[in-house]
Amino acid sequence: MTPLTITDLDARIWREELDEFVPSQVYDIHTHLYSWRHNLDPQKASSGYAKLLGEQFAEATTELADACDAQLMPGRSVERLSFPFPFPHPCDFAGANAFVAEQARMRAASASLMLVHPGLSDDEVERELDQHGHLGFKPYRWYSTTGDAVNCRITDFMSERQIAIADRRGLIIMMHVSKRDAIADEENLRDLTELSASYPNAKWILAHCARSYSAWALERAASRLRELPNVWYDTSSVCETDAMDALYQGVGCDRVMYASDDIPVGVLRGKYITFGYAWAYLSETNHSMSLAHCDGRMTFTRYEQLRAMRRAARRLNLSKTQIQALFHDTAASLVQAARAH
Numbered sequence: 001m002t003p004l005t006i007t008d009l010d011a012r013i014w015r016e017e018l019d020e021f022v023p024s025q026v027y028d029i030h031t032h033l034y035s036w037r038h039n040l041d042p043q044k045a046s047s048g049y050a051k052l053l054g055e056q057f058a059e060a061t062t063e064l065a066d067a068c069d070a071q072l073m074p075g076r077s078v079e080r081l082s083f084p085f086p087f088p089h090p091c092d093f094a095g096a097n098a099f100v101a102e103q104a105r106m107r108a109a110s111a112s113l114m115l116v117h118p119g120l121s122d123d124e125v126e127r128e129l130d131q132h133g134h135l136g137f138k139p140y141r142w143y144s145t146t147g148d149a150v151n152c153r154i155t156d157f158m159s160e161r162q163i164a165i166a167d168r169r170g171l172i173i174m175m176h177v178s179k180r181d182a183i184a185d186e187e188n189l190r191d192l193t194e195l196s197a198s199y200p201n202a203k204w205i206l207a208h209c210a211r212s213y214s215a216w217a218l219e220r221a222a223s224r225l226r227e228l229p230n231v232w233y234d235t236s237s238v239c240e241t242d243a244m245d246a247l248y249q250g251v252g253c254d255r256v257m258y259a260s261d262d263i264p265v266g267v268l269r270g271k272y273i274t275f276g277y278a279w280a281y282l283s284e285t286n287h288s289m290s291l292a293h294c295d296g297r298m299t300f301t302r303y304e305q306l307r308a309m310r311r312a313a314r315r316l317n318l319s320k321t322q323i324q325a326l327f328h329d330t331a332a333s334l335v336q337a338a339r340a341h
């Protein structure tokens with residue numbers, strides 16, 4: 001059971017725009033499976049996360065993710081690369097990592113990544129990798145040693161020693177880059193270029209179209225990114241056709257992978273919007289627009305993202321094989337390569 005209801009508006013968007021586009025086999029490369037109990041903040045009941053992650057989606061299991069996918073993309077078989085939700089410190093990292101590993105084991109081709117912070121010792125990391133079979137790492141900018149989650153560099157929130165472990169074991173690093181200009185930031189580009197060259201067996205995935213919610217960041221960065229052979233991209237939560245177009249064209253479609261950012265982002269009603277050099281989440285409850293002249297209801301973030309993926313695919317006239325790669329084959333091969341190492 002999920003808390004989701006499919007309205008006539010959702011059903012129409014799926015039927016008229018998306019059903020034909022989404023292939024029968026899907027590999028979702030960016031999914032959060034977690035339990036609210038791993039958030040150790042004593043004030044969590046009054047925190048900004050409480051309603052959504054404490055009440056509505058307090059336990060994000062494989063079963064719940066399956067049920068959400070069955071409602072939103074009926075008839076598709078979905079495998080996933082999952083990792084915990086990055087609760088800020090204090091977070092029960094070991095508990096969250098054990099939970100996601102157990103959930104991922106329920107599907108043969110699914111896998112998990114380990115939530116890491118720079119304070120973890122090599123021994124702790126290696127032991128957890130061996131114990132749970134994680135295929136890589138999920139660092140997050142909350143855990144920056146600088147205390148600044150907005151302007152931190154990659155190695156501020158993921159130690160180079162952890163990157164070296166990923167390199168030695170051929171593992172995946174799910175990277176949500178920080179900074180105001182995201183992937184267009186010169187320091188981020190230089191760091192990524194140097195780190196991916198120094199650690200060539202680490203497999204980087206830049207989340208959210210390299211955190212380019214509209215086209216400008218990718219337009220600035222793509223010519224340098226496409227030179228990096230061990231970097232891939234996920235499309236999770238990006239809702240703009242121009243961003244997808246910049247990604248498909250800029251880095252090459254064969255490096256791009258579908259992802260939902262469930263749970264919960266993909267299943268929330270709303271959309272990431274952009275203006276100027278900004279991006280923000282627009283939801284049913286955080287605006288005061290007058291919408292009396294039209295059908296003002298919102299659909300799922302996932303559907304807005306799939307619409308953007310489809311329109312950009314149409315612009316480039318992607319073949320069925322390329323679309324199949326986008327939704328499944330590239331991700332399945334990447335996970336397989338990390339597993340086989």
Ligand SMILES: [Zn+2]
Pocket residue numbers: 030032261
């Ligand atoms: Zn995410």
